[in-house]
Amino acid sequence: MKSVFTFVLVLATNILFSQNDFQGKATYMSKTTMDMSRFEGRSEQEKKQIMARMKNFLEKTYTLSFNKTESEFKENIKLDAPGGSSGRRWGASNGKGSIYKNLKEKEMIEDVEMFSKRFLVVEEMEQPKWELSTETKKIGQYTCYKATLVKVDTSVDFGSIFGRRGRGGAPKSDNKEEEKEPEVRTLAVTAWYTPQIPVSSGPDSYYGLPGLILELNTGKTTMLCTEIVLNPSEDLEIDKPKKGKKVNREEYNKIIKVKTDELKERFQGGNRGGGRRF
Template structure:
């Protein structure tokens, strides 16, 4: 009980200290690094050599490791990926990954709006939906991220976007003999990723806005770190009340769809690609060895 009281006292102290930052035109900018890990064995890579896996992971680095900025005020924010120049000789390998990368994401915690500009295989979409509440469980653990004291919060949320676990390797390799269809069907269902994700977030009441990176928000302080599934998002730098303010504008271009509709569109496209490349591998598997 004594330890809990000390935590509450610390929380109140940093909250009131942070509240002095606020003015009518308050704005801040947070810089984040995002890193996602991938097990190639789950995507048909069991027979690949270690060297081949290393080459593939290098090619996918720009897709799995990204940098973002979150520009925010008391009610709005815009989350953008920082553009990078491609390394010489990359040969456009980013093309596939860029089709799965979200554009600027706008959040308004007062009106509960979420709007994202998204290009997918050459077509522009405007994903527009309600900003969903996250049922956070507040913890008492603390740690320092840079100069900021952060508190832990956890939640279980629904998985959104493409379920990559559903696209593990060509079907021809996943299925066994025709007589084992029932067993394969059961295993296929079991192999799919769960529909929910456990999230651990770290927020600082020293910056008392309920904003955060990507879809994350709703805590009594800016979220500086998120660990969700295979992805970690970590804040590396914060600038408060910059001399030059940036406009936080809602994305406007593209065919308007909900998040559920956009997920259905992208999943269908990925399934088509899975069938197409699976068929090619089945017909030309021996050709690659000559």
């Protein structure tokens, strides 16, 4: 039954994909919950102030522009009003720029700026091992189907910089035997996609389903599509990123780990010097 269900979905998607000029734009609202246990000992008033300052980081909107073979996912940045708080700079994108996907070439490029340097993180798009379900729900006017995935989480853990130890934390052990390899982190993902929109793409770096992903749940973050415009009157421009240092995901994570380790050491009262350079 499951294989028949999958075949029907793929067949329907392929028929819709035959439209040569198919394109569209989807807007997503993203919300992330934060573990407040790290602020134990703070008053309720202080916690509310922290949450208010973190709002720009925890609540964002994005736009996914797509056609049959390409897509571009970007955060919608709002500029501060004159005289407004500059706190927006911290929550603006957490290093995120845009994510370009090319289904035909099986290439994904994340255009990202971190520590004042621009990178193009290039990855080969392998088919994700989605588990398809017959469970459905409505998102707007679209019937969506549920799919789940468990993947290795290769993202950089920026939260470790400001861990609970804070300043004056325990010094790093000199015993190499005590230094263990970091544990492999996994991420449980739930996606809701609609075969009514024949695009095998979605928000962030996700793709590979027989229809556009309209809702995505990854860890503590939920992305929900709030608006879709199909075949707009003006052609969409989907640009492949070209400016920046080309690296693969492993190389990028190693570079960022070096810089975040330096930042963590300075934050905890260690080396206050200039640190290494790229």
